[in-house]
Amino acid sequence: xxxxxxxxxxxxxxxxxxxxxxxxxxxxxxxxxxxxxxxxxxxxxxxxxxxxxxxxxxxxxxxxxxxxxxxxxxxxxxxxxxxxxxxxxxxxxxxxxxxxxxxxxxxxxxxxxxxxxxxxxxxxxxxxxxxxxxxxxxxxxxxxxxxxxxxxxxxxxxxxxxxxxxxxxxxxxxxxxxxxxxxxxxxxxxxxxxxxxxxxxxxxxxxxxxxxxxxxxxxxxxxxxxxxxxxxxxxxxxxxxxxxxxxxxxxxxxxxxxxxxxxxxxxxxxxxxxxxxxxxxxxxxxxxxxxxxxxxxxxxxxxxxxxxxxxxxxxxxxxxxxxxxxxxxxxxxxxxxxxxxxxxxxxxxxxxxxxxxxxxxxxxxxxxxxxxxxxxxxxxxxxxxxxxxxxxxxxxxxxxxxxxxxxxxxxxxxxxxxxxxxxxxxxxxxxxxxxxxxxxxxxxxxxxxxxxxxxxxxxxxxxxxxxxxxxxxxxxxxxxxxxxxxxxxxxxxxxxxxxxxxxxxxxxxxxxxxxxxxx
Numbered sequence: 001x002x003x004x005x006x007x008x009x010x011x012x013x014x015x016x017x018x019x020x021x022x023x024x025x026x027x028x029x030x031x032x033x034x035x036x037x038x039x040x041x042x043x044x045x046x047x048x049x050x051x052x053x054x055x056x057x058x059x060x061x062x063x064x065x066x067x068x069x070x071x072x073x074x075x076x077x078x079x080x081x082x083x084x085x086x087x088x089x090x091x092x093x094x095x096x097x098x099x100x101x102x103x104x105x106x107x108x109x110x111x112x113x114x115x116x117x118x119x120x121x122x123x124x125x126x127x128x129x130x131x132x133x134x135x136x137x138x139x140x141x142x143x144x145x146x147x148x149x150x151x152x153x154x155x156x157x158x159x160x161x162x163x164x165x166x167x168x169x170x171x172x173x174x175x176x177x178x179x180x181x182x183x184x185x186x187x188x189x190x191x192x193x194x195x196x197x198x199x200x201x202x203x204x205x206x207x208x209x210x211x212x213x214x215x216x217x218x219x220x221x222x223x224x225x226x227x228x229x230x231x232x233x234x235x236x237x238x239x240x241x242x243x244x245x246x247x248x249x250x251x252x253x254x255x256x257x258x259x260x261x262x263x264x265x266x267x268x269x270x271x272x273x274x275x276x277x278x279x280x281x282x283x284x285x286x287x288x289x290x291x292x293x294x295x296x297x298x299x300x301x302x303x304x305x306x307x308x309x310x311x312x313x314x315x316x317x318x319x320x321x322x323x324x325x326x327x328x329x330x331x332x333x334x335x336x337x338x339x340x341x342x343x344x345x346x347x348x349x350x351x352x353x354x355x356x357x358x359x360x361x362x363x364x365x366x367x368x369x370x371x372x373x374x375x376x377x378x379x380x381x382x383x384x385x386x387x388x389x390x391x392x393x394x395x396x397x398x399x400x401x402x403x404x405x406x407x408x409x410x411x412x413x414x415x416x417x418x419x420x421x422x423x424x425x426x427x428x429x430x431x432x433x434x435x436x437x438x439x440x441x442x443x444x445x446x447x448x449x450x451x452x453x454x455x456x457x458x459x460x461x462x463x464x465x466x467x468x469x470x471x472x473x474x475x476x477x478x479x480x481x482x483x484x485x486x487x488x489x490x491x492x493x494x495x496x497x498x499x500x501x502x503x504x505x506x507x508x509x510x511x512x513x514x515x516x517x518x519x
Contacts, residue, residue, distance in 0.1 A: 071416055080110050085338070086405065086415060090385050094409035097454035098447035118482045121388065122490070124467030130460050131469055134179065137399045139234060141330045141375040143292070145300030148199075148233040151180035152471070153390055153455060155448075156381050156404035157203050157236070157306070159187025161251075161260050162419070166439040167411055167428045172198035173441060174410075174448025183402065186238050186274070188263040189226050196445070201234045202227065203306070204294070206248065207274035209264035218280045220297055222265065227298035235294050236333060237305040239278075239287075242382065243339030245308040245353040249274035257431075284321035292327045304331030304377075309359035310352075312366075313515045319370040319503070328375055332367075333402065334360045336382025356382035357396065361476070361495035364397025369503030369512070385409075387458025394474045395491055410451035411444045 036057055043049075043056035052059030065072065080088040089110060096103045111118065140147025155175060160168050162185065175182040175198030182198050184190075186205030193200055204223075207216060211223035227235060240246055251260075251272040261268035281290045287305070295303040309315060322328055337353030360380050367373040380398035384390060385406040393401045405413070412426045419429040427439035463471070466478055476492035483489055502509055508516045 071414075074415065081112075083415070085383065086385065086409070091409055091415065093386050094406050094451060098410035098451040100450055100454070103454065114482070114485060116482055116484055119388075119392065120480050121391065121462055121466060122478050122480060123465045126467050127465045128467055128469055130464045135456055135459060135471060137377065137471070139302045139304075139331050139377045139399075141302075141328050143328055144295065144302050144330050146302070147330075148181075148302050150234075150400055151178075151452070151456070152394070152400040152459070153384070153452060154181040154201070154379075154400065154402055155183055155407050156402035157183040157185040157201075157238070157241075158404055158408075159185030160190045160192055160263065161187050161255065161431070162429060164424075164427055164430050164432075164436045164439065165192050166436050166441050166444075167408075168192040169195045170411055170439065170441045170444035171407060171448055172196045172200075173445030174407075174452070175199060177445060178449035178452040180452055181233060183236065187260075188265075189229075189232070190263040194229075194231060197231055199233045200231050201236050202232050203236045203238050205238045205274060206276065206278050207264075207272065208280075209266070212265050214267075216275075216279065219265070220293070223294070224297040227294070227301065232298075233301065234331070235298055235301060235303040236331075237278075237287075237291060237294065237303065239305050239307040240310070240335070240353075241306070242308040242335040242337050242353055242356075243344035244348040245310055245335075245337070246276055247345065247348055247352075248276040255431075284318045285325055287318075288321055288325050288327040288329070291329050295330075302330035304329045304333065304379075306333035306335055306379075306381075308335040308337055308353040309363065310354065312354075312362055315363060315366055316503075316512075316515055319366055319372065322372060323370065323504075328372065331377040331379055331399075332363065333379040333381060334363050334398075336380075338382065356380055356393075360393065360396045360398060361491075365495070365498045366503065368500050369498045369509075371501045371504060373500070387455050387462055390455065390459050391462050391474065392479055392491075394471065395476050395479045396495070406451065406455075407448060410447045411439060412447075 040056035043052040043059060046053060049059065051062055074083055078088075083091070113120070135152045136149050137152065138147050139150050155171050168190065169192050172182050172193055173196035176196045180199070181201050182193065183201040184193050184203050186203050186207070186209060188210035189200070189202050204211065208218045210226060211219050213219045226232065251274070253269050253271050256266065256268050256270060256272060258268045266272050278287070278290070281287050291303050291305065295301065334356055336356035336359075338355065339349040360378070364373065364378060367376055367378070377399040378397055379400050379402060380393040380396070381402035381404070383405070384393060384401045384403040390401050408428050409415075411428050413428050414426055416425055418424050422430045422432055424430040424435060427435045427437065430436065463474065468474065476495060476497070477490045479491045480488045481491065481494065498509060498511070503512065506516060507513065
């Protein structure tokens with residue numbers, strides 16, 4: 001049968017070619033009929049795709065549906081609560097706040113409030129008037145000479161290259177309008193980040209992009225020149241990230257354009273590897289000395305580090321190194337394990353690292369136990385979108401939050417899950433010029449600022465509803481989490497606080513005893 005199909009198909013194509021020599025209309029018929037026949041013949045002869053080989057031509061429909069499965073499911077199949085990573089209710093919050101359109105929910109909540117894991121705010125019968133101010137906190141410990149007044153919500157690390165040029169420019173312009181900070185990501189400090197003078201947090205990864213020598217080592221002079229720019233407010237040393245903790249990266253030659261190479265201080269059109277660990281130091285003591293070096297080179301600006309927590313004992317080791325060296329980071333960013341905007345290996349993004357709901361309170365308690373929390377600020381990153389998400393992070397121990405994907409949604413992201421393909425339909429995560437043009441900076445910068453403004457206003461309303469007048473009153477007893485149909489616990493029940501300074505002497509509390517035994 002397949003052999004007969006091939007013979008008949010070839011004969012039909014030949015007939016149309018001959019007739020086309022005398023009657024041009026047959027060329028159009030050949031295009032409409034012959035082209036599908038040729039595609040079908042190719043499908044039957046190729047050996048890479050089983051479905052197309054067995055079902056020539058029609059197999060392409062299956063491939064299309066598979067390729068666009070998430071978009072079809074998101075638009076026509078799933079309900080408001082089922083979408084991942086963010087469901088429609090969450091995306092609608094970002095869209096409505098960014099556009100300032102219909103910022104309300106009719107007919108009651110669509111969430112199941114009896115479902116295990118559901119969380120809520122413990123409001124007060126004595127609420128206060130909405131608190132004033134823009135909710136900021138100061139980053140900069142006793143060893144920092146130029147502290148930074150930071151918003152409690154900032155743009156998380158997203159590199160140019162992962163994001164397109166218009167997306168980076170719109171984010172920085174939005175940060176400038178809204179008075180919050182924009183993390184550069186480890187891809188280097190670029191002209192697009194500098195476009196609108198928004199406050200920058202310059203992230204330094206293991207490849208030292210933007211401040212490296214030809215051999216990949218750290219270049220202190222290149223770092224000093226950029227770090228002392230007025231726009232750069234803080235320096236973040238990336239130890240690991242939630243998408244791929246403990247794993248290096250690869251910038252393939254195809255993406256290493258002349259422009260990206262210029263921003264990253266690398267040779268263009270060649271593969272560039274980011275090692276899993278920093279080559280400039282080994283061990284916690286050396287890491288802290290490197291942080292001190294960055295602080296001195298930057299002229300005394302706040303310097304901290306970012307990590308996705310893996311082995312809890314290693315965070316304790318960092319605190320013990322602080323005790324030994326007397327070098328203190330100004331802030332620590334705790335990243336969540338489920339990943340974010342960056343593409344990552346399947347195994348790492350699904351099964352490596354600790355979730356921020358566990359790592360953040362552990363980090364807070366450990367810093368408190370060693371007596372460092374009053375001088376070291378904690379930033380948290382991990383699916384922060386709603387005002388409640390911010391309040392929950394603050395209750396778990398954060399001083400402030402990062403948000404990446406919510407900021408992308410405010411840019412017009414539709415969660416097409418094509419971030420790693422250079423085919424983002426909204427122009428957010430692609431360098432393709434024909435797709436970049438869909439993102440208009442002058443429009444999107446306002447939406448980024450709007451999203452931030454209304455999210456902060458929501459935080460103020462929640463705090464006031466709880467009866468508090470400022471951020472310092474927020475604690476773990478404010479948030480409840482359902483355990484089953486009949487019971488719930490506060491976050492303080494789940495993650496009980498430790499006494500300040502309790503880890504300075506042994507024996508340690510029972511919750512830390514297993515780590516003490518391994519010393």
